[in-house]
Amino acid sequence: MTGEQIFFLLVGLVTLGAALMVVTSRDLVHAALWLVATLFGVAVIYTLLNAGFIAVVQVVVYIGAIAILFIFAVMLTRRTLRDTGASVNKNWWAGAVVAVATFAGLTFLLQSWSGFSKTAAVIPSGFDAISQLGDALTSPAGYVLPFEVASVLLLAALVGAVYLAFNKK
Amino acid sequence: MIPLSWYLILAAALFSIGLFGVLARRNAVAILLGVELMLNAVNINLVAFWRYGDVTQMAGQVFAIIVFAVAAAEVAVGLALVISVYRRRNTVVAEELDLLKW
């Protein structure tokens, strides 16, 4: 077991543990905070995968924006300062079964794939992932169109969210 | 060093946990939290496949970027909806939102 592998196992456990807490915490603020932890873990995974830019974007966008947004939403939708009631609904066991089945199914499908236990290739030196990503995102031969469409999507979401949540008084 | 399978299993597990959250949580916001977990699992998969495939092909990362954007948009709109629903019905418990019942 190399150091990398041990490190990975730790980060994986942390991420999964935090994820579990996200879905089981009764207090929603706690759940949101556990989400932050999970997202951090995922960012570290990205770093392990030599996708540094993605890791940073993860932190900035997910944690910095989305998780905060969640906390705001939790605040705005509390009736009392304390959460009452169960954290899970009455059919939670069915959901658990489905989740386990999904995991099992996915694993089963993946392990029958030949490239399942592939090892990582060595990244060539001088390979600048970020500039390559930038090129891909903005060149017409690349993915500039999806990129622009995504911008429009964000605009639409922005407008929609404002409209939906607008408090007409 | 680290076989691809580890990342894939991690992503699968994260996805399943997120799924559980979506299916079993009472609070609507908590459901959206589960959705976020699932989207993250997807992203892990995408980036892992980028890394363990041809790194010069940026499609994996580009796709991950787009997923980010979509996730953000989706959370924004979703939470706006939840807030709007809360304002009207004074509840965010998913079980109570059953107007489409027979």
Next chain:
Amino acid sequence: MTTETLIWLIPLPPVLAFFLIVLFTNKNKALSHSVAVGAAFLSWLGSMIVFVRALGVEHLGEHPFESSIPWLPTGETWLKIGVLIDPLSAAVLFFVAWTVLMIFIYSVGYHNYGQPAGDHDHAGLPPHGATVTDDLGHKQTVLSVEPMYSRFFAFIGLFAFGMYTLVVSDNLLTLFVGWEIMGLCSYLLIGFWYAKPSARNAAVKAFMTTRIGDVFMLLGIAFLYSATGTLTYREIFTEQTLHALATIPSGVFGLSAAGLIALLLFIGTIGKSAQFPLHVWLPDAMEGPTPVSAMIHAATMVSAGVYAVIRMFPLLSLDPKTMTVVAFIGAFTAIFAATIAVAQNDIKRVLAYSTISQLGFMIAALGVGAYVAAVFHLITHAFFKALLFLGSGSVIHGMEHGVLHTGNHKVDPQDMFNMGGLRKKMPITFWTFLIGGFALSGFPIITAGFWSKDEILADAFGHGHLAVFITLAVAAFLTAFYTMRQITLTFLGEPRTEEAEHAHETPWTMTAPLVVLAFFAVTYGWVGIPEHFPVLGGLVPNWFHEFVGGTLAEHPEAVEFNIVPLLTSLFVALGGLFFGWLVYRNVNSVEQDKLQIPLLKNKYYFDEAYDFLFIKPLTWFSEVFVSKWMDKGVIDGILHIFGPATDGIGSVIRNYFDVPVINKFFGDGSADATYWVGKNLRPIQTGRIQQYLILSMVVLFVVGGLVYFLLLA
């Protein structure tokens, strides 16, 4: 046009008249009788032209006018039908044309054309008189016109068609067609006054009785056809065909084929010409109007029966057994009917039995081989019998005048004992009737009947058939006797009733035909004077014998002259007439008539016997056995099983299958099942999205698993 074409056309005008009257001129009396008489005239004209032309042909028997067409395809060959005028049919055509025309003209007067419509006349009943008021306000009842006037002319038109067809035909098939048409018309015309039950019954009786004969005749025709393959006379009467038929045994009564065929055809004649034992219908047929009695039952239809036998004479003469049967029946009928005639009081009944008797003469003549004599008597009889019947119709009309005058409807205008002295009131009728009666009796020299009857007796005697000779002589005596009885009671003496007092002569449309027929009744005999007759023989050649004799392949010889039959004829004729006058000149009422013997009056109880032997059992058979037991019992019984059975099956299917299975199980059941499924599935729709998601994931796994493991693995 050629004679052959003319012959084809002769039967046509009367049938066209029938259709025209039925379809178009029914309502118009004048138009109807004009069409009918015009048609009869055209046929008469055609017949006369053909006759005259036929006279001009040498050896007409060997070269007759003939024309035939192939009609019915029978495999490789054809059954042909056509027309033939040889000497026999030429002579017969002559008298048929004349009598038919005379009777058509007579009918105009008989049915009182020009008279007013009756007071209470109904179609279906004889006319009853109309009350007319003259200028001075005097009411009197006069004869009224027949309501069904046009219908009568239509029917006799159809009848004339049938007779002409029969006469001109060259084969048994169209002969039979004409035969049956006349049978139908006989039925229609006997039952002309259909509202009278006696007329209806008489019509049915006539048709049924002749039908019996017709069935056997058809069998004969069928046998003949199957034996020879043809029905045309000239093809049958060839040497080899006749020889073949004479030698093949038929297996019945030891007769040869020829004998059996001739016998079967003769049975048809027994029916049609009212010979014993099928004679019962003819007297009842007097229910019809008198022109009908004259035409159908005296001159033409019954003559058709004799004509058929004459036509088949070459076949008949091949088998001596059949000839004996024919002679016996003819002679027996002659005397049998004559004995009944002496006890009849109805003027028409006497003539009816007289007809039967005279037909017996002709048949007997054929039975003894007297071919020419039979034809001769056939023709002379037609003339004088038609004359006598028309005369009797005139008498009845005169009497009806009297009845209407006195208003006493209980008096029967046809009963001779109510008549008397009519010679003064109805002179033309009297003289013509006298001529007819004398002709019937065989009054010597000046009447035709003498010559023909004498020839029959001469032939019978000359060929040694003494039994037949004596029987016919006795019958001739009785004939003269009852004829004189009739004349005496009707015309001579003084009127016995008031009705007879007030009788008067009938119009020219009725008396003119009487005169014409009387002419023939006198003169026709002179064409057949035998050559060896004392004094008169040889003055005029025996044209008739030469002409008609030529019909047969072997010209028959004239019989040797013998004084015995001649004396016998003279004796029986004059003696009978004298006796009749002697006995009846002083008889004034039916009680004084000594010959009213019940056996004779009731026609030897034949009708009663037939009723007991045949009618009642057959009625029982049809009413009880067939109708009640078989039809209603068995057949209806079986059918009545089907109804309830079907009903049962239906209700079983309905109650045990349709309702529980189809309705309840499938119909209601599917509805209930759908409802139950719906009701139980409805709660799935909770409106809670998480449950929807769980469900969709589960289904995804199930389907995905199935697809993966079944298709991809």
